[in-house]
Amino acid sequence: xxxxxxxxxxxxxxxxxxxxxxxxxxxxxxxxxxxxxxxxxxxxxxxxxxxxxxxxxxxxxxxxxxxxxxxxxxxxxxxxxxxxxxxxxxxxxxxxxxxxxxxxxxxxxxxxxxxxxxxxxxxxxxxxxxxxxxxxxxxxxxxxxxxxxxxxxxxxxxxxxxxxxxxxxxxxxxxxxxxxxxxxxxxxxxxxxxxxxxxxxxxxxxxxxxxxxxxxxxxxxxxxxxxxxxxx
Ligand SMILES: Nc1ncnc2c1ncn2[C@@H]1O[C@H](COP(=O)(O)OP(=O)(O)OP(=O)(O)O)[C@@H](O)[C@H]1O
Numbered sequence: 001x002x003x004x005x006x007x008x009x010x011x012x013x014x015x016x017x018x019x020x021x022x023x024x025x026x027x028x029x030x031x032x033x034x035x036x037x038x039x040x041x042x043x044x045x046x047x048x049x050x051x052x053x054x055x056x057x058x059x060x061x062x063x064x065x066x067x068x069x070x071x072x073x074x075x076x077x078x079x080x081x082x083x084x085x086x087x088x089x090x091x092x093x094x095x096x097x098x099x100x101x102x103x104x105x106x107x108x109x110x111x112x113x114x115x116x117x118x119x120x121x122x123x124x125x126x127x128x129x130x131x132x133x134x135x136x137x138x139x140x141x142x143x144x145x146x147x148x149x150x151x152x153x154x155x156x157x158x159x160x161x162x163x164x165x166x167x168x169x170x171x172x173x174x175x176x177x178x179x180x181x182x183x184x185x186x187x188x189x190x191x192x193x194x195x196x197x198x199x200x201x202x203x204x205x206x207x208x209x210x211x212x213x214x215x216x217x218x219x220x221x222x223x224x225x226x227x228x229x230x231x232x
Pocket of ligand 1: 024026046050052
């Protein structure tokens with residue numbers, strides 16, 4: 001089966017220009033391949049580069065070397081070299097990302113934040129709001145909060161808004177950065193169910209999942225991210 005997302009020889013280093021140009025190699029020779037319907041958990045010690053790899057996969061960080069190949073609109077797209085407009089299009093249609101923290105948009109109601117990616121993909125506004133509301137309910141976010149901007153919400157409430165926004169569209173590829181870090185056991189179980197349903201629908205999922213119970217419940221395999229000083 002063809003992977004929906006793969007990297008070939010991916011490398012990334014940071015150069016600290018304010019620190020005399022200090023060069024920090026973080027990723028080197030990363031060959032990752034994820035197939036439809038599977039969940040791969042990134043694995044490695046703190047500081048190994050798991051979050052950096054996630055940000056490269058989403059196009060937030062430029063890469064130093066290698067390619068990031070995404071199946072998008074039936075063809076291979078190299079995210080490492082794609083122009084910004086194509087990256088935005090790929091994010092709208094193919095590649096979702098649930099970061100650990102919600103990037104709060106001032107004055108926008110929670111249900112609109114969740115519905116926005118659905119509307120961007122062409123869903124009618126009423127239908128998108130209904131889907132957003134249903135998902136927020138499923139994640140136990142009280143109805144009274146749906147009309148409020150999430151700036152003042154608790155960490156766990158904000159994480160659930162983020163999860164609803166990430167899961168609502170049914171992206172073919174979904175990146176999850178610590179999706180249950182701020183959640184209690186009941187909500188963790190709901191996230192496990194959402195991940196399993198997404199996999200059953202054919203999504204390829206890459207996650208950083210420190211919680212062993214969640215990881216064992218959803219991950220089909222681990223992918224080692226090696227610290228560069230160890231890999232050298
Ligand atoms: N923007 C940046 N500028 C400079 N160095 C960075 C930057 N982002 C990450 N690093 C460095 O890259 C290395 C990898 O960081 P990263 O956050 O990817 O690790 P991680 O495996 O996700 O760690 P953890 O499990 O602790 O979250 C660290 O040494 C970190 O200091």
